[in-house]
Amino acid sequence: MVERISDAEHEIMEVLWEKAPLTATEVADRVADAKGWSLQTVKTLLSRLAAKAVIGTERDGRRFQYSPLVERDTYLAGVSRKFVDRLFGGKVTPLVAHLAEADELSDDDIREIEELLRELKG
């Protein structure tokens, strides 16, 4: 079971999933645009993630290199599962149905998903 990752922590993870290892400063640079967090804030989030053993640290002189210890897919699987369980009784179909009815699905989306499902069946 992957530890709970908060919203802010998740932003950091996305950066590290895209490229790792990175130093705290490098991570801060990459979230600066989107979030405008101070370097200190980023460091706090990195510490918390490291404390949860979701990312690993490797000393590099006076600083650390941070890398994810959890695959993005693994994390997504856990979160998706929880989401579907909590809101749609664990069934994916109602979720898709809901998104469809809420007009979240364009015709293109529908075609894409149909294609995907065809491939799944072999």
Add this chain to the structure above:
Amino acid sequence: MVERISDAEHEIMEVLWEKAPLTATEVADRVADAKGWSLQTVKTLLSRLAAKAVIGTERDGRRFQYSPLVERDTYLAGVSRKFVDRLFGGKVTPLVAHLAEADELSDDDIREIEELLRELKG
């Protein structure tokens, strides 16, 4: 925009979405099995939901009748949107793809979804 509803609060909402209006005691009875919360806890959650204007109260003598002010569908739409935005770049297809690859989709699920999509187009 619907206010953020916490996990515990969501449990309460599910009860009220199923049947409303209900008094605090009635709500407590209905979540007792699943969650084992004390009556006080349920009342706190009801107060917080009322403070957020997600449920409404109507005086009934010395007590309150609570009812949802937000439709379940509306709420689900908002939460689903946020979820898909945050984790799948706003695209539903990758979500379905992910669930599929993570073996979260049974053959039956796939058939159901295909059926659903067919209806959507027709």
Add this chain to the structure above:
DNA sequence: TCGGAATAACTACAGATGTAGTCAGTAGTT
């Protein structure tokens, strides 16, 4: 009418979260 039971309002409190500030050590520069 009086006392107990029910009920809302208020208070509590620890842990998580978002968002930093401060401090102390170290590496590189002059």
Add this chain to the structure above:
DNA sequence: AACTACTGACTACATCTGTAGTTATTCCGA
């Protein structure tokens, strides 16, 4: 060798969350 800037470690603090306890009021039954 001394100073400065970078960096991790520790501290801070308001808000949200989960989970109640306490208090004051009010209604119903004896």
